[in-house]
Amino acid sequence: xxxxxxxxxxxAPEGITVADLLEVLKLAGKPVAVEVNRELVIKARxxxxxxxxxxxxxxxxxxxxG
Amino acid sequence: xxxxxxxxANFKLQTERYIRQSRFAPLGEDGQRRLMxxxxxxxxxxxxxxxxxxxxxxxxxxxxxxVDRDFVELSNLQxxxxxxxxxxxxxxxxxxxxxxxxxxxxxxxAVEPVVADVNPMNVECFCEGIDAILxxxxxxxxxxxxxxxxxxxGIPWIYGGCVGAEGQTMTILPGETPCLGCLMETCPxxxxxxxxxxxxxxxxxxxxxxxxxxxxxxxILSGNRAAVSKSLxxxxxWQNRIxxxxxxxxxxxxxxxxxxxxxxxxxxxxxxxRTAVLCGRNAxxxxxxxxxxxxxxxxxxxxxxxxxxxxxxxxxxxxxxCEITLFADGRAIVSGTDDxxxxxxxxxxxxxx
Numbered sequence: 001x002x003x004x005x006x007x008x009x010x011x012a013p014e015g016i017t018v019a020d021l022l023e024v025l026k027l028a029g030k031p032v033a034v035e036v037n038r039e040l041v042i043k044a045r046x047x048x049x050x051x052x053x054x055x056x057x058x059x060x061x062x063x064x065x066g
Numbered sequence: 067x068x069x070x071x072x073x074x075a076n077f078k079l080q081t082e083r084y085i086r087q088s089r090f091a092p093l094g095e096d097g098q099r100r101l102m103x104x105x106x107x108x109x110x111x112x113x114x115x116x117x118x119x120x121x122x123x124x125x126x127x128x129x130x131x132x133v134d135r136d137f138v139e140l141s142n143l144q145x146x147x148x149x150x151x152x153x154x155x156x157x158x159x160x161x162x163x164x165x166x167x168x169x170x171x172x173x174x175x176a177v178e179p180v181v182a183d184v185n186p187m188n189v190e191c192f193c194e195g196i197d198a199i200l201x202x203x204x205x206x207x208x209x210x211x212x213x214x215x216x217x218x219x220g221i222p223w224i225y226g227g228c229v230g231a232e233g234q235t236m237t238i239l240p241g242e243t244p245c246l247g248c249l250m251e252t253c254p255x256x257x258x259x260x261x262x263x264x265x266x267x268x269x270x271x272x273x274x275x276x277x278x279x280x281x282x283x284x285x286i287l288s289g290n291r292a293a294v295s296k297s298l299x300x301x302x303x304w305q306n307r308i309x310x311x312x313x314x315x316x317x318x319x320x321x322x323x324x325x326x327x328x329x330x331x332x333x334x335x336x337x338x339x340r341t342a343v344l345c346g347r348n349a350x351x352x353x354x355x356x357x358x359x360x361x362x363x364x365x366x367x368x369x370x371x372x373x374x375x376x377x378x379x380x381x382x383x384x385x386x387x388c389e390i391t392l393f394a395d396g397r398a399i400v401s402g403t404d405d406x407x408x409x410x411x412x413x414x415x416x417x418x419x
Contacts, residue, residue: 007307029359031206031254033298035311042319043251058309060300062250063229064418065262066114066204066272 001053012051019046021057031062080174084126097288098126104287105129107196109184109212111160112136113267114226115202116148117276118283119177122200123168125284129176130168133192134161134202135183135407145269183407184208186335189215198283199223202276204262205414206253207338213238213246214333217325222286222294226279229260231268231304233275236313237282237294240325244316247324249298253337256396256419257358263385263415264367271303339419341406349401350409354419358396364417385416392417 003012005021012021018041022028034041035058041049051057080102081088088098104127108119111134122130138146138153138160146160153163161179168177182188184203189211193199199216201224203209209225216223217240225246226235238245278299285293297310323329331337339354358364365376372383381392388402390412398417400409413419 006305029255030258031250033249033300033311033313035309038312040311040313040315042316044319058311060234060298060309060311062234062254062259063227063232064204064206064209064254064259065229065265065267066110066112066202066227 001051003051003054004056006058015050017047018049018051018057021051022046022059025059027059027061033060033062034058035060080126083172083174087125092290092293093284093288097290101128101284101288102126103128105195105197106131106283106287107192107199108132108202109192109199109208110134110202110204111148111164112142112202112204113145113147113262113269113272114228114276114279115160115200116146116164117273118200118202118226118280119164119168120148120171121277121280122283123172123175123177125280126172127175127283127287129178131178131180131192131196132161132164133180133182133184134159134164135181136160136411138163145267145272147269147273183410184211186211186333186338189333190219193219193221196221198286200279200283201225201227205419206250206259207256207332207414207419209246210253211332211338214324214330216240217245217247218328218330218333222291224279224282226275228267228271228275229262229265231271232300232302233271234298234300235275235278235282236298237286239286239291239294243294243296244313244320245322245325247322248316248320249313251320251322255356255359256339256354256413257360257364257392257417259418260367261415261418264371264418268303271301274301274303339410339413341410343404343406344399347401348404349399350403350406352398352400352409352413354396356396357394358392358417361392361394364392368416383416386412388412390416 088095137157138149140154148164148167159181165177165179300309375382392398
């Protein structure tokens with residue numbers, strides 16, 4: 001299925017969860033904030049939130065420099 | 067000139083200095099007066115801290131307290147806007163160099179430089195009488211400590227972070243908006259996130275994030291809390307993307323130890339790294355509370371920039387006249403200094419805390 005990830009179209013396996021997607025992106029365990037269709041998905045729900053075709057996903061990696 | 071004349075002259079001078087600011091209707095003269103009585107703590111005075119302190123001192127905050135543990139180096143000048151070549155040559159402490167520059171910019175603001183490593187023992191003292199805390203730190207460990215003290219004392223604080231060409235900021239109004247613990251749950255493992263010293267940093271992103279932070283502080287100090295952003299703002303100046311993520315939902319959802327359970331583990335010293343000066347060895351040992359994520363991952367980040375010695379148990383490299391030996395459990399020995407602040411600064415810069 002097609003999803004939009006950080007503004008770009010991308011192929012993703014059917015029914016992939018937010019947690020799976022973070023794993024694919026090598027961001028599992030990293031500090032991130034994830035939004036699906038303009039709605040924040042809290043970390044406790046990453047493993048149970050399945051993405052649907054056309055979902056617009058934003059993944060923000062929180063950075064620590066300054 | 068008698069006292070009265072002096073006060074009138076001073077008032078005129080101040081009015082003139084801030085006229086473009088108080089003409090902005092949502093701030094106005096009342097807001098400007100409140101701002102001039104406001105007290106800000108800038109914690110960390112590197113790239114973000116320099117730009118934040120510059121903005122707040124020019125805007126006429128009443129007091130700007132600047133705490134930093136580091137010294138100016140040539141590699142800072144590309145982005146740390148308050149410092150110059152003289153400061154780098156002299157190795158002036160950043161808080162001191164910043165205060166000298168800021169007092170020349172606006173002598174009417176009380177600028178308080180403090181050369182110190184912020185830790186659970188001293189952080190509450192630095193926050194005494196403060197109305198807004200601004201994040202100019204370079205590591206998550208200090209941010210979690212600031213989050214604890216801010217939530218405990220009900221002081222608004224403004225998180226900001228940058229690496230490469232991207233950065234984020236979020237304002238925390240304790241009790242009204244989610245805190246850093248709600249957003250991140252836990253401090254990322256030591257050594258797991260890129261730092262400015264390993265991934266690089268471009269000056270303009272610092273200006274953007276610091277400007278947003280300073281504006282949020284101006285709103286808070288001038289009594290305009292309603293105008294404060296309720297979102298996490300993420301800016302990527304290379305990919306040309308600005309995102310705002312509404313985080314209000316976290317306020318109900320997260321079972322946050324800091325703002326829900328009011329445990330303040332960082333302030334209590336239960337979280338955070340432990341340090342010890344190794345007697346007679348001119349070295350400091352830093353022990354994080356948990357193992358680092360992966361020695362291999364860290365080696366991959368450091369190897370383009372340093373000659374690494376690596377085996378199954380440790381990584382060793384030299385930076386800033388010190389030798390850093392990092393063990394797989396995250397413990398590091400920084401040789402070449404007996405100053406805990408210097409050692410912690412090196413750990414934060416090259417390994418990431």
